[in-house]
Amino acid sequence: MISAPDVVAFTKEDEYEEEPYNEPALPEEYSVPLFPFASQGASPWSKLSGAKFSRDFILISEFSEQVGPQPLLTIPNDTKVFGTFDLNYFSLRIMSVDYQASFVGHPPGSAYPKLNFVEDSKVVLGDSKEGAFAYVHHLTLYDLEARGFVRPFCMAYISADQHKIMQQFQELSAEFSKASECLKTGNRKAFAGELEKKLKDLDYTRTVLHTETEIQKKANDKGFYSSQAIEKANELASVEKSIIEHQDLLRQIRSYPHRKLRGSDLCPGETEHTQDPPSQAATTSDPEESADTDHYTCRPAYTPKLIKAKSTKCFDKKLKTLEELCDTEYFTQTLAQLSHIEHVFRGDLCYLLTSQIDRALLKQQHITNFLFEDLVEVDDRRVEKQESAPPRPSHDRPPSRSVEECPVPQVLISVGSYKSSVESVLIKMEQDLGEEGFREVEVTEPSSFDPQENLAYLDTDMKGSISSGESIEVLGTEKSTSVLSTSDSQASLPVPSSPQVVRSKAVSHRTISGDSIEVLSTCPSEAFVPDDFKASYPSAINEEESYAGDSGGAIHFQAGLSPPELGEAKEGGSGVTPSQTDSCCIGREGGTLRVPLSTPGHTLSDEDGVVSVPPQHYRQKDQEFHVDVSVENANASSRDSGSEGFPAYELDPSHLLASRDGSKTSLDDHSDATSYGSSVTSASSDRTPSSVPPTGPSSERHKKRAGQNALKFIRQYPFAHPAIYSLLSGRTLVILGEEEAVVRKLVSALSIFVPNYSLHAKPVKHWVSSPLHITDFQKWKLIGLQRVASPASAGTLHALSRYSRYTSILDLDRKTLRCPLYRGTLVPRLADHRTHIKRGSTYSLHVQSVLTQLCAKAFLYAFCRHLHLPARGTEAEGLATSRQASFLQLNLGLVNEDVKVVQYLAELLKLHYTREPSAAGQPVLRFDYVPSFLYKI
């Protein structure tokens, strides 16, 4: 082999992806100026500059009526994660932007306290001093003892990467809504229970008071009332009033509109819970008796007690914890959901985006992607169908959805976003430097000047001098992204809005918001729902005005700020428009320039809302899928290692928090010891900080290892091509060897070349020691077979020789391969032993792309009607065959044995497409009568 040892040595997989922040330092002479925040453990890729926390986390805070804003818990619950980041301070920040919770216990003009079913508000907020950006989800929970019966809470996804928050807003919002819905459902249940108890108390109190009054009446029968009696009567009256009030509250909470429980699959208990309170209430009829009898019977029965009619003041009591406010079950569920969110959005934005693009692309080829891809959810197709049911041209989609819809430009966007991170920081300096300074910076930026460094310094300086840390910018919210699309479409008018205008607006905006808390826009949670976009739009503006004063400026500011990378990307991609090349400022403003790219005739309408729903759907699907996997592999001992297996945590919330990062199960062991599915489960578990959202069964790491080993195989064995050809053409490859570990390793490496029959599992058997049977060849396409030295192996080998026509046999001990000849061109491209690819993950991506191409060919071949069916009824039999041959050769450019690969894949496609959903569908064993050859090293 060509310098194989060297190559292997150099391509040894380092652990870069696992520990991105602990790279060994270079020798002094090679060192380049270091990234200024390297000492803090920051990486330029993650843009953690200035952030005091090492990675993204979720913070739950409460605006306590006793102590004010306070952090409650973080996910992951690990102090290392947020480090020196001031949670108290940040809690104050995020809670202070919640203006939805303007709840009034006694609204004027209403006799009774009225419960508002306040919708959650979702805002994006940036704290440039802390280097933290957050998606903040405010919600209100009910507490009978709280002031106004409400307790404002918020959940915040905190990241150092502003773009992640901005671009993943829809997804974050969808996921957090689910968590919030879960909390609120539990809370309503708990609140109703609390009200019932209170009612019982009041009822009991009333009875007691009534009796006392009667006694007093009897005692002094003088026709006038003592002051005592009057007091009692007053008290009684106030109890009566309180009862009515509470009954009204109970009615209100029970009449919670159930249409809002769209995501109620998360809250399975909801329906039954809402039904049980009446039965409980029925027991209130005779409090005294129930007090006696229930004392020993069942625990849930409540013993009423005498209470004072006046409610106690808030400082006298201890407020309920969040867990008490919600039902424990729901609380646990919420935590699971939150840690799922944390898991999904973890890592660098570019991973998130590429994986989203990946998934979007895969969804587009839902007919072929079962063959080699393994991160496809079965239900995805259905969603896709629904989505595409009302066919809508893709340019109708709002910009944020273009991540899903027009992936190719988005690739550029994500690349561009690294660069543009600089510019978004720039905005903060505008007010200080003024236009001149700003322009200077802009001009120098493209040159060798290190912008990031400079800007960051400037940034911190500024913060110190101007606003003394009071710099919270709420960058945008859900509504504002919609608004953004408005301004996009407006700005897409021929006149490119000049940087001048925008800047002045931005500046003015700055000046107005003297307190430097800028809430650009906000929206109620229901804004996704297509119904009331127009209706709520003005309200969003109004709210902005109340805070920022200059809503128009805010919006335009937003427009310039949010998609700078889009313009940047465009610039990088084509770079033709003159206005783009002017300066980066325009490039940033070029968010508008993006419009022709995706939304030429952008219609601002309710549609936006409609389209923004799907991500919620498929995330949910992901989640379900994971649950399935973990259930399937219940014995695979990997259930503890990821957020995907919700059921595992339901019992113990503390376990959930504690073991969040605790389990580091070895992938090697799992992928080898258990079959495919389980390796997948463990692989998608919590390990790599830069992991992609664990949507698929096969993780990055698994792929990486497989790719690395496949690369090794290709370099080591000159007959790798015919072996891979065997796999691709559906001829079972038996890997024969004595050492189990070696065989398993190669089997899992080569399994990347094995086409699947269906979505469920790869037809790969890692290790068998019993003689093979004909059914094995039907079922498995890659088998690791144990060679036993004892005479018992004669049976195994005899079976192997008997069925030799169905198999290719790779003997690892003797380094031989027996299989049919291969003379095509496809496999050499797929598996070039002189390839410069060194990393396993790169190679697996290369394989993926080549195989995707191949799938496309197979798709074309299988779905071209004229190739398979006679054009006319009278056509001769042989014509179709000759058409097929010429199509394969001329149109698809396939030679020799490559034809068989495509034919085999086409057969699998046909089988898969025509398979009835109900039928389990055993695959047929297809084979050829072709001679085999023996290859040796």
Add this chain to the structure above:
Amino acid sequence: MLRWLIGGGREPQGLAEKSPLQTIGEEQTQNPYTELLVLKAHHDIVRFLVQLDDYRFASAGDDGIVVVWNAQTGEKLLELNGHTQKITAIITFPSLEACEEKNQLILTASADRTVIVWDCDTGRQVQKVSCFQSTVKCLALLQRLDVWLSGGNDLCVWNRKLDLLCKTSHLSDTGISALIEIPKNCVVAAVGKELIIFRLVAPTEGSLGWDILQVKRLLDHQDNILSLVNVNDLSFVTGSHVGELIIWDILDWTVQACERNFWDPSPQLDTQQEIKLCQKPNDVSIHHFTWDEENVFVAVGRGLYVYNLQMKRVIACQKTAHDSNVLHVAKLPNRQLISCSEDGSVRIWELREKQQLAAEPVPTGFFNMWGFGRVNKQASHPVKKQQENGTSCSLELIGDLIGHSSSVEMFLYFEDHGLVTCSADHLIILWKNGERESGLRSLKLFQKLEENGDLYLAV
């Protein structure tokens, strides 16, 4: 071939060197079966396959269950449970034209001494008879009279409603091994070495009930009769354990022709000595026949013979067609012959007119290599015989199907769906023509596309 796998040393029982068995290798261009589907449902040897209609067949075996399959998709349609012991005979039982219920029925006999009538459309057990004294070993249907017969130690006649019409006295302890219908309301039963001809008497005005009369006993065979078939309107054929093939006149039950030369020295063979020496009786037992207009194809021991009815002689033979006894043969319409054997393989042969006499399955150098021995003699036999006989045709191996790991008991050929084989390894394999299946799948694909409205036809 696989020596490299075993790593030298002891050679396994490789086919090539052990016997002069003709092998074909891995390149089989004429073999159409390039797709297979393994059907698993039985837990014991599968012995019987019976075709129900164009696309269904039933399988039965030693586990006592009957399974109905779809021959196109390989889907298991029904599983019929009722017998407690192995099934010994199975026949289809076509429903009457007049009958409203058109359901396909089958009759199964089992070692538990019952016969069950099944409805193959619903899986229902229609009726069960359990009054047998002995195991029923064969079943025959006389459609003309609308009765069926069961043969065990005695012969019983039943009507469609499973009423016993009449029965013979106890015939023998070994029982009837085969039973066929011949004209004039007669049946031939093979009982041990002899053939017994019975006549059925249907009720007329004179007699009240059915009766069955023994008409004649034929004692021409010298050993147990293993196979008995109705070849055409003129004759039926029997074959015995010692390789006697007798062709009988179907009307007067006389011997039309007799072929004993599979083992017995016959006048026209020079090789008699060698044959006597080398062949044990079980090597020439005739297990199965099949026939067409001209020829009877006989599975004799491990070999295949083609006997021409007009010329009254063997016109082609393959002395060692398999490694082990051939259990079933069938003639396909396209001059192809399929045989299956205890060695677990199925072979496809083609009957070809021979141009010259040189079709030697063994190279001549073989003699020197191996010296005298059984192999040598076996090998030399067909060559010489062919030369002496002047056989005018040859059987060419055009393909073999290897899938079963144990004896292939029987197979069934579907014109449209390929071949079904059943085996002692409990499996049934559906062999299909890969190209045709591919075409069918395409057809299905475009039908489905059309149904979904996804088909875009370029104008």
